Amino acid sequence: MADASTVTIRTRKFMTNRLLQRKQMVIEIIHPNLANLSKADVSQKLGKLFKSEPDLVFPFGFRTQFGGGRSTGFALIYDSMEAAMKFEPKFRLVRQKLATTEQKSRKQRRDAKNRRKKLRGTAKDKKKVKKQK
Template sequence: DLSTLRLFELSAGAGAVQLDVLRAARMAENVLIRTRKFMSNRLLFRKQMVVDILHPRRCVLSLKEIRERLAKTYKTSPDMVFAFGFRTKFGGGKSTGFALVYDSLDHAKKFEPRYRLARNGLVPAPTKGRKLRKERKNKAKKVRGTKPKKKKTES
């Protein structure tokens, strides 16, 4: 079946792009998402799990797609799903990562680190540069514990 598609691709020319789109759509259906080491964490109001994604002959799903599929599985919105730490096994075909599904958006904002909230678009990313933040931090360290000096008035 695949070899006849390749032959047809070579002869079709411009239609080859359409075939690639069809093949990509068919491969997307073959992606299987499994969860293991599932734990319901009542203290942090979330469910946490290790996620295995089987994607033979296909590149890894984007984090957005993973979040949408997990949200559908756990009957929640994608905003409350945080997926991270995905690594693809050597040779491809399988990726493993971690996911957190919060009970509410308020709990997610309370317990998730700011950088993950920014990645998911729940808080704005820092606009000021890294160097400026570091300079401010170092100036604050020097000022701490010292009295403000008064200017000498000349008479």
């Protein structure tokens, strides 16, 4: 079996997005005879390639080509941690353990869902906002 040194990462459609303080790109990973790389490994390699910290690299959306050996995905490399915290969606921050979610009990979530079902239209959103305050 091949080792990890045979893995090649190429970038396509590279763009520097000054407004969101990040570099964004499509990445192509060629990994013959190997399973796909973990996102942590991809972050390490892209961080080294673009002279950035691995914490600021957010790879996501990977699809493996049929038959294996090649995967494509998307990556964002932020200029600073502040920019990442400001612009990155919360679920991706949670995936990289930069944020936490408060997990309510199943019973509480179910009760809130059933209360919302009794309301109509935008009242559901108002009820949600009222709960959060």
